[in-house]
Amino acid sequence: MSMFCYQCQETAKNEGCTVRGVCGKDEEVANLQDLLVFVLKGISVYAEKAKTEGLDLSDKTAPFIMEGLFATITNANFDADRFEELIGEAFDLRDEVQKKFEKVYKENHGEEFSGELPEHATWFSDDISDYYDKATDVGVLETENVDIRSLRELATYGLKGIAAYGDHARVLGKQKAEIDRFTQKCLAATTDDNLSVDDLVGLVIETGEMAVETMALLDEANTSTYGHPEPTEVNIGVRDNPGILISGHDLKDMEELLEQTKGTGVDVYTHSEMLPANSYPAFKKYDHFVGNYGNSWWHQDKEFDSFNGPILMTTNCITPVKDSYQDRIFTTGMAGYPAVTHIPDRKKGESKDFSEIIELAKSCDSPVQIEEGTIPGGYARNTVMSVADKVIEAVENGDIGRFVVMGGCDGRFKSREYFTDVAKELPEDAVILTAGCAKYRYNKLDLGDIGGIPRVLDAGQCNDSYSLAYIALQLKEAMGLDDINDLPISYDIAWYEQKAVAVLLALLSLGVKGIRLGPTLPAFVSENVLNVLVDKFDIKPTGEAKEDVAAIMAGE
Template identity: 90%
Template sequence: MSMFCYQCQETAKNEACTVRGVCGKDEDVANLQDLLIFVLKGVSVYAEKAKEEGVDLSAKTAPFIMEGLFATVTNANFDPKRFEDLIVEAFSLRDEVKAEFEKAYRENHGEEFAGELPEHAVWTAEEVDEYYTKGEGVGVLETENVDVRSLRELATYGLKGIAAYGDHARVLGKHKEEIDRFTQKVLAATTDDSLSVDDLVALVMETGEMAVETMALLDEANTSTYGHPEPTEVNIGVNDNPGILISGHDLKDMEELLEQTEGTGVDVYTHSEMLPANSYPAFKKYDHFVGNYGNSWWKQDKEFEQFNGPILMTTNCITPVKDSYQDRIFTTGMAGYPGVTHIPDREEGGSKDFSEIIELAKTCDSPVQLEEGTIPGGYARNTVMSVADKVIEAVENGDISRFVVMGGCDGRFKSRDYFTDVAQELPEDAVILTAGCAKYRYNKLDLGDIGGIPRVLDAGQCNDSYSLAYIALELKEALDLDDINELPISYDIAWYEQKAVAVLLALLSLGVKGIRLGPTLPAFVSENVLNVLVDKFDIKATADAESDVAAMMAGQ
C-alpha cells in the first residue's frame, strides 16, 4: 500500500483508500498529512508533560494544532508544499514546547528528564525528502490492535471537526482554554499504549462533549459578530454583472470580500456550505450580495465552469481542479491546491487582500444562469425558539407528528438519493430539521408548510447542528419531558467527513439514541466498537427510505 486513509464516507470499498483517495488526494499528500499529525502528537506529548510540571502551554500549542488538524480534513488541502511547510513549523513548535517542559522539569526535580517518550516526540528529519518516506509508516496502521486503532481514530477524527470549528471561532476572536487544552490531551492520549479500551471509549465520549462546547462557541462567535440568522428567501438566480463565487465556512472571509467588492461593479454569490451567509443580518446590507449559485460541493467541477468568474475557497470542500477554471480559482485559510493561487492570512488587526480576485472578476463574463427562484434559510435556534409557542402548540395538537433531523454532509454517491427519497416519503405532518450540505438533497423540493412553519427548517452550516441540539433540549424542557429521547424527534444523519463525526459524537454525548447513519457506517469503526455504540446508543445504518420512514414515524 502506498497510503492508507479511511477517514471519509466515500473511502474505497468502504474499507480504505490505499493507492489514491477517492477525494483525489495522492499518496504524497496522504503521507504528509499522516506525518503532520504524527508531529502534532509529539507537540502534545511535551505539552501534557509540561502540564504535569505545572506549566500550561495550551495557549502556545492550540492555535497551530487546530490549524494543522484542519488542514487534514477531507477535501481541505491537496498541496504538498503547504504540508511540508506545516511540518517544518510543527517541528519548530515541538522544539519550543520540549524546551519549556525540560526547563520546568529541571526546576521541579533538580535533574534532567530521563523518562521514555514515544517516537512522536523524538523523531526528527535532516531533509524534507525524509518526510515522505517517514509518512508512509506513521499513519493509521501504526496501531496494530484494531479496536484500539478504531477508538484512537474516532477520537482523532472528532478532534479534526472540533479543530475546524474552533479555528473559525478563533478567527472571530473567540476561544476557550478548556477546548485548547483538550486538543493536546487527545493527541497525546493516542500515543499512550497504557490506555485501555474503556479509557479510550471514555475519551471518545469526552470528545463529543467538547464538540458541543466548540459548536456553542462558534455559534456565539458568529451570532455576536453578524447577528442571528433570520428567515430568508435566498435568490438562486443571477444578475448581469460579473461575479465572485465564495464557498466554504469562513464568515470572516465572507465579510471582508463583501466589504472590498462594494462599489466595484462586481457581485458576490455563495456556493455550497456558504449558502447560510445569506441569512445573517450583517451581510444583507450589501446590495451586490446576490444570493446562492449552484448546489452541493461535489458538483463544483461543472458549476465552476459555468460561473465564469473567480471562485474563492475558504475551507473545504475543494475537489480536483479542472484546467478550465484553474486560472480563476483561489484558496485561503487552511484550504489549498497545487497550482492554485493562495490568498495569505490577514495580519493581526488587518484584513485579507482580495484585490487580485476582484480585478480578475472585472474582466470576466457574468455567470450562466443555472436556475431561478428562491430557497428558504435562516431557521437557526433563535428563529425557531422565537415561535416556540407555535411549534409546541402544533406538536400538542398533532399538527406536527414528528421532527426528523436530516443534517450532515452531502456526497457524490448515488446512494445519497436515499435522503431525497426520505424527504418525499415523509408524511405531510412531519418537519425536517437540517444543517450542513446534506440539505441540497431536498431543500429545493416543494414540501410546503404546516401552519406557516416550513417543512424544511434549515439551521445553516454543519456547525449549526448545535442549533438543532439546542432546539431539541429546549423542546424537552418546554414539554416537561425527562429524557431527550422522549421527544417526537428522529435522527437520520448523512455523513461524509470529520466535522460530521464531531456532530455525531456531540449528539451521543447529549444522550441521543436511535440515530440512523448513512449512506454507510464508518470504515474506521471496528466491529467491536460498533457493537458498543449499538448497545449503548442504538446506532443503526440507514436502510431504504420507505421502511426507515415507517420506523421513524413509529418512534423507532
C-alpha cells in the same frame, strides 16, 4: 499499499483508500498529512507533560494544532508544498514546547527528564526527503490492535471536526481554554499504549462533549459578530454583472470580500457550504450580495465552469480542479491546491487582500444562469425558539407528528438519493431539521409548511449543527420531559467527513439514542466498537427509505 486513508464516507470499498484517495488526494499528500498529525501528537505529548509540572502551554499549542488538523480534513488541502511547510513549523513548535517542559521539569525535580517518550515526540529530520520516507510508516495502521486503532481514529477524527469549528471561532476572536487544553490532551492520549479500550471509549465520549462546547462557542462567535440568522428567501438566479463565487465556511472571509467589492461593479454569490451567509443580518446590507449559485460541493466541476468568474475557496470542500477554471480559482486559510493561487492570511489588525480576485472578476463574463427562484434558509435556534410556543402547540394538537433531523454532509454517491427519497416519503405532518450540505438533497423540493412552519427548517452550515442540539434541549425543557429521547425527534444523519463525526459524537454525548447513520457506517469503526455503540446508543445504519420512514414515524 502506497497510502492508507479511511477517514471519509467515500473511502474505497468502504474499507480504505490505498493508492489514491477517492477525494482526489495523491499518496504523497495523504502520507504527509499522516506525518503532520504524527508530529502534532508529539507537540501534545510534551505539552501534557508540562501541564503535569504546572505549566499550561495550551494557549501556545492549540491554535497551531487546530490549524494543522484542519488542513488534514477531507477535501481541504491537496498541496504537498504546504504540508512540508506545516511539518517544519510543527517541528519548531515541538522543539519550543520540549525545551519549556524540560526546563520546568528540572526546576521541579532538580534533574534532567529521562522518562520514556513515544516516537511522535522524538523523531526529527530537517531533510524534506526524509519526510516522505517516514510518512509511510506513521499513519493509521501503526496501531496494530484493530479496536484500539478504531477508537484512536474515532477520537482523532472528532477532534479534527473540533479543530475546524474552533479555528473559525478563533478567527472571530472567541476561544476557550477548556477546548484548547482538551485539544492537546486528546492527541497525546492517542499515543498512550497504556490506555484500555474502556479508557478510549471514555475519551471518545469526552470528544463529543467538547464538540458541543466548541460548536456553542462558534455559534456565539458567529451570532455576536453577524447577528442571528433570520428567515430568508435566498435568490438562486443571477444578474448581468461580473461576479465572485465564495465557498467554504469562513464568515470572516465572506465579510472582508463583501467590504472590498463594494462599489466595484462586482457581485458576490455563495456556493454550497457558504449558502447560510445569506441569512445573517450583517451581510444583507450589501446590495451587491446576490444570493446562492449552484448546489452542494461535488457539483463544483460543472458549476464553477458555468459561473465564469473567480472562485474563492475558504475551507473544504475542494474537488480536483479542472483546467477550464484553474486560472480563476483561489484558496485561502487552511485550504490549498497545487498550482492554485493562495491568498495569504490576514496580518494582525488588517484584512486579507482580495484585490487580485476582484480585478480578475472585472474582466470576466457574468455567470450563466442555471436556476431561478428562491430557497428558504435562516431557521437557526433563535428563529425556531422565538416561535417555540407555536411549535409545541402544533405538536400537542397533532399537526406536527415528528421532527426528523437530517443534517450532515452531501456526497457524490448515488446511495445518497436515499435522503431525497426519505424527504419525499415523509408524511405531511413531519418537519425536517437540517444543517450542513446534506440539505441540497431536498431543500429545493416543494414540501410546503405546517401552519406557517416550513417543513424544511435549515439551521445553516454543518458549523451550525449546535442549533439542532440546542433546539432539542430547549424543547425538552419546555415540554417538561426528563429525557431528550422522549421528544418526537428522530435522527437520520448523512455523514461524509470529520466535522460530521464531531457532530455525531456531540449527539452521543448528549445522550441521543437511535441515530440512523448513512449512507454507510464508518469504515474506521471496528466490529467490536460498533457493537459498543449499538448497545449503548442504538446506532443503526440507514436502510430502505420507505421502511425507515415507517420506523421513524413510529418512533423506532
